[in-house]
Amino acid sequence: MMKIAIVGGGAAGMMCAATIAEKNPEGAEVFLVEKNSILGNKVIISGGGRCNVTTGIQNIDEVLKKYPRGKNLLKFAMYNFSPEKVYQWFENHGVPMKTEADLRVFPRSNNGGDVVGVFENIFKKNDAEMLLKTKVDSVEKFGDKFVLIFADGGELEVDKLVVTTGGQAYKKTGSTGDGYSFAEDLGHSITALAPSLNAFILKDTWVKDLAGVSFKKAGFKIVGEKTSKFEGAFLFTHNGITGPAVFALSSLAAFDLADLKKEVTMFIDFFPEFNYEEMSVKIKKALQENPKKSFVNTLDFFIPKSLAEVISNNLQIKAGKINAEIGKIEINKTVEWLKNATITVVGRSAGEEFVTAGGINSKEIDPKTLESKICPGLYFAGEILDVDGFTGGFNLQAAWCTGRLVGESLIP
Ligand SMILES: Cc1cc2nc3c(=O)[nH]c(=O)nc-3n(C[C@H](O)[C@H](O)[C@H](O)COP(=O)(O)OP(=O)(O)OC[C@H]3O[C@@H](n4cnc5c(N)ncnc54)[C@H](O)[C@@H]3O)c2cc1C
Numbered sequence: 001m002m003k004i005a006i007v008g009g010g011a012a013g014m015m016c017a018a019t020i021a022e023k024n025p026e027g028a029e030v031f032l033v034e035k036n037s038i039l040g041n042k043v044i045i046s047g048g049g050r051c052n053v054t055t056g057i058q059n060i061d062e063v064l065k066k067y068p069r070g071k072n073l074l075k076f077a078m079y080n081f082s083p084e085k086v087y088q089w090f091e092n093h094g095v096p097m098k099t100e101a102d103l104r105v106f107p108r109s110n111n112g113g114d115v116v117g118v119f120e121n122i123f124k125k126n127d128a129e130m131l132l133k134t135k136v137d138s139v140e141k142f143g144d145k146f147v148l149i150f151a152d153g154g155e156l157e158v159d160k161l162v163v164t165t166g167g168q169a170y171k172k173t174g175s176t177g178d179g180y181s182f183a184e185d186l187g188h189s190i191t192a193l194a195p196s197l198n199a200f201i202l203k204d205t206w207v208k209d210l211a212g213v214s215f216k217k218a219g220f221k222i223v224g225e226k227t228s229k230f231e232g233a234f235l236f237t238h239n240g241i242t243g244p245a246v247f248a249l250s251s252l253a254a255f256d257l258a259d260l261k262k263e264v265t266m267f268i269d270f271f272p273e274f275n276y277e278e279m280s281v282k283i284k285k286a287l288q289e290n291p292k293k294s295f296v297n298t299l300d301f302f303i304p305k306s307l308a309e310v311i312s313n314n315l316q317i318k319a320g321k322i323n324a325e326i327g328k329i330e331i332n333k334t335v336e337w338l339k340n341a342t343i344t345v346v347g348r349s350a351g352e353e354f355v356t357a358g359g360i361n362s363k364e365i366d367p368k369t370l371e372s373k374i375c376p377g378l379y380f381a382g383e384i385l386d387v388d389g390f391t392g393g394f395n396l397q398a399a400w401c402t403g404r405l406v407g408e409s410l411i412p
Contacts, residue, residue, distance in 0.1 A: 001027070001028060001029050002027070002028045002029070002159050002160065003028070003029045003031070003157070003158040003159050003160070004020065004028055004029070004030045004031070004158060004159065004160045004161075004162065004410060005030075005031045005033055005146065005148055005156060005158040005160070005161050005162070006030065006031070006032045006033065006162040006164055007033045007136050007139075007148065007161070007162065007163050007164065007165055007179065007182070008033070008034065008163065008164035008165040008166055008175075008179065008382070008384075009032050009033070009034030009036070009039040009040065009130070009132070009164075010039075010040060010041070010042055010043065010164060010165075010166050010174075010175065010382060010383075010399070011040065011042070011043050011382060011396050011399035011400060011403065012164040012166075012381035012382025012383070012384075012399040012400070012402055012403035012406075013032060013034070013162070013164035013381070013382070013403065014032070014039055014040055014043075014116070014119040014403070015119075015381075015399065015400050015403030015404050015407065016162055016164060016381055016403040016404070016406045016407040016410075017030055017032045017119070017123065017128060017407070018118075018119050018122045018123070018407070019403070019404050019406075019407025019408060019411075020407045020410060020411050021122055021123065021125075021126040021128050022122060022126070023407070023408070023411045024411045025126045025127075027411060028410070028411060029129070030128055030129065031129045031130075031131055031156060031158070032123070032128060032129070032130050032131065033131045033134050033136055033148065033156075034130070034131070034132050034133075034134065034174075035133065035134060035135035035136070035151075035174055036132065036133070036173075036174045037132055037133050038116075038132070039116055039119060039120065039130070039132075040112075040115070040116035040119065041173040041174050042166065042170060042173040042174070042175060043112055043115055043116050043396070044112045044113055044115075044116055045112065045170075045173065046112055046396065047104075047106065047112065047393075049110075049111070049112055050106050050107075050110045050111070050112060051106060051107060051111070051112030051114075051115050051396070052104045052105065052106055052391075052392065052393040052396065053086065053087075053090060053097065053105050053106060053107065053115060053393060053396055053397075053400075054083040054086045054087060054105045054393040054396060054397040054400065055083045055103055055104065055105060055392050055393040055394060055397060056083070056087075056099035056100075056103035056104070056105050057083065057103055058082075058083065058084055060078055060079055060082055063078060063082075063083060063394070063397070064078060066389045066390045066392065066394045067387060067388065067389040067390075067394060067398070068251050068252050068254070068357070068388065068389075068390075069357055069358070069386055069387060069388055070359075070362060070385060070386050070387025070388065070398070071387075072362065072367065073362040073365060073367050073385060073386070073387055074367075074387050074398060074401070074402070075367065076367045076368050076405070077367070077370065077398075077401040077402045077404070077405040078397075078398075078401050080401065080404065080405055080408070081400060081401040081404040081405065082401070083105070083393070083397055086397060086400050086401070087099075087105055089400075090107070090115065090118060093118045093121070093122070094118065094121075095107050095108075095109070095114050095115060095117075095118055096108040096109075102392070103392070104392050104393050105393055131156075134150055134151075134152070134154075135150060135151040135152075135178075136148050136149070136150060136151075136178065136182070137149050137150060137151045138181075138182065138185065139161060139163075139182045139185065139186065140185070141186060141375060141377075141378075144159065144377065145157050145158065145159060146158050146159075146160070146161040146377065146378070148161070159377065160377050160378075160379065160410055161377065161378050161379070162378075162379045162380070162381065162406050162410075163179045163182055163183060163378070163379070163380050163384060164179075164380070164381050164382045164384065164399075164403065165177070165178050165179030165182070165384055166179070166356075166382055166383045166384060167193075167355055167356025167359065167383035167384065167388075168180075168193065168356050169195060169196075169354040169355050169356050170354050175383070177193075177356070179380075179384045180193075180359075180360075180384070183360050183380070183384070186372070186374070186375045186378055187372075187374045187375050188360055188361065188364050188372065188374055188375070189360075189361045189364065190358070190359065190360060190361065191358040191359060191360075191361055191386050192255060192258070192358050193258075193356055193357065193358040193359070194254040194255050194257070194258035194356070194357045194358060195250075195254070195257075195258070195348060195354065195355075195356065195357070196250055196251045196254040196354075196355050196356065196357040196388055197247045197250055197251055197354050197355050197388075197390070197391055197395075198247070198250050198348040198349065198354055199237065199240060199241065199242035199243075199246055199247070199250075199348065199349045200240045200241050200242075200246060200250070200266075200345045200347070200348055200349070201239050201240040201345070201346055201347035201348065201349055202239065202240045202241065202343050202344060202345060202346065203263060203344040203345075203346045204343050204344060206310045206313070206314065207236050207237070207238070207239060207240060207241070207343075208238050208239065209306055209309070209310055210236035210304075210306050210307060210310060211236055211237055211238040212235070212236065212237075213235070213236045213304050213306055213307060214233065214234070214235040214236075214243070215233065215234055215235075215270065216233050217231060217232065217233065217272060217273075218231065218232075218233075218234055218245060218268055218269060218270050218272065219231045219268070219269035219272035220234070220245055220246070220249045220266060220267070220268060220269075221266065221267040221269070222249065222253040222256055222257070222264065222265075222266050222267075223265075223267075224253060224255075224256025224257075224264070225255065225256055226256075228249060228252040228253035228256065229249075229252075230245050230248040230249045230252060231245060231272050232244045232245030232248060233245055234246050237349075239349075240345075240347075240349065241343070242349075244391060247390065247391045248390050248391075249266075250348070251357065251388065251389075251390055254357040254358075254388075255357070255358075257345065257348070260345065260346065260347050260348060263344050263345065263346055264344070264345040265342060265343070265344055265345075266342075266343050266344075266345055267340050267341065267342060267343075268340075268341040268343060269338075269339050269340060269341075270303060270307075270338045270339070270341065271302075271338055271339060275339075276335055276339055279335045279338060279339055280331060280332070280335045282302070283299075283302075283331055283334060283335065284331060286298050286301055286302075286323075287323040287326055287331070288323075290323055291322065291323050291324040292322055292323070292324065293322065293323055294319075294320050294321060294322055294323075295312060295317055295321050295322070295323055295326050295330075296308045296309055296312050296317075296319065298323055299311065299312070299334070302338075303338070311334060311337045311338075314337065315330060315333050315334065315337070317330060355383055355388045355389075355395050356383060356388065357388045358386055358388075359383070359384050359385045359386040359387065360380050360384055360385055360386060361386065362385070362386050362387075365380060365385070368409075369405070369406075369409035370385075370402055370405050370406045370409060371409060379406045379409065379410070380402075380406075381399065381402035381403040381405070381406045382398070382399040382402055382403060383395065383398070383399060385398075385402060387402070
């Protein structure tokens with residue numbers, strides 16, 4: 001009987017093991033090896049405990065656009081087990097789903113534990129072999145066989161090896177990036193790795209005066225190796241910025257932001273729908289119509305008062321200065337602030353979701369099976385791949401569909 005080891009009982013590993021268990025309970029002996037005492041630690045805490053399982057976007061080409069890296073590798077797996085199929089799969093396994101207005105899909109119970117419960121039931125029903133509290137230290141290949149060496153000294157010999165150890169974000173969940181070294185030992189190369197989907201800590205001390213102030217639409221830009229831009233909603237925190245547009249930018253510019261020991265300059269456009277000229281006309285008009293009003297109280301026609309105060313402090317415009325006294329240079333500087341505010345990123349803080357960009361070099365993997373082109377019998381699925389997406393259920397979707405494809409490749 002063919003022996004298969006799946007190392008890592010997270011989203012991808014569980015889906016891979018469940019696919020095999022449901023397809024062919026008797027044809028193969030499967031070992032799901034997980035170092036934690038429970039399965040799916042990260043899945044349980046995902047989406048703030050609610051688990052944003054997948055996306056409600058149905059057009060797969062649109063879905064693939066949400067992955068700054070890895071769309072080519074992912075394409076086949078995504079068509080094979082699309083967000084719609086994932087939604088249906090969980091419903092068919094007794095977990096009703098719902099799609100929220102922003103197209104994020106959650107279990108109706110808002111409980112990530114229910115998602116993991118599906119897999120636990122499948123494994124119980126099929127008597128799957130789960131090696132919990134079992135940390136794999138290293139893997140070796142001898143002829144056609146793989147040998148897993150456990151931290152407690154035990155060994156396991158198998159015919160096929162699936163590595164689903166995840167990325168290295170939120171290490172306390174167990175995903176510490178061990179699989180990268182297993183892959184390297186078996187001949188693979190790993191691309192540069194960088195954190196993605198995080199909020200930022202800023203050097204600019206004025207942000208604390210804006211904590212909690214949100215904007216429906218602003219443009220963000222980083223000029224690094226390449227220029228990365230994104231428009232969307234964001235929020236100031238007590239020490240930085242967060243929100244969907246910030247997470248998206250952290251993803252697009254993940255490698256320019258990889259080393260935050262160096263400060264990184266970022267630009268915010270608070271009015272992406274107007275150009276400089278249009279913004280300037282708007283402000284001049286407001287000043288002319290209200291000559292006796294204070295500048296700050298006029299700026300707050302356009303922006304929250306706290307931001308108006310930060311801008312006038314920064315431009316050293318005295319509190320109470322009236323519009324009739326505001327000159328052309330001050331207007332131009334205000335427009336520059338609103339259209340191209342410079343902020344300095346000095347660190348990252350966890351977002352709702354947090355992933356590792358980069359992973360196993362996609363060129364070394366067959367996208368139709370996710371089998372290694374370098375080491376036959378070795379497969380990869382989930383975040384360990386060089387695949388990562390925006391927030392909104394795209395990272396779990398990638399884990400489900402790649403885990404599924406490996407399961408189907410192993411038991412056709
Ligand atoms: C806080 C947070 C919230 C998130 N929320 C969402 C969300 O709502 N929606 C979404 O789409 N994505 C979300 N993500 C991302 C998503 O959870 C991951 O991309 C996804 O879990 C990756 O699945 P995976 O199976 O590849 O890896 P993981 O789920 O990380 O699983 C890897 C498993 O391998 C085990 N392991 C590692 N090394 C070894 C070893 N040596 N021996 C044995 N076992 C080992 C780990 O213990 C772990 O259980 C979130 C991430 C974080 C950190």
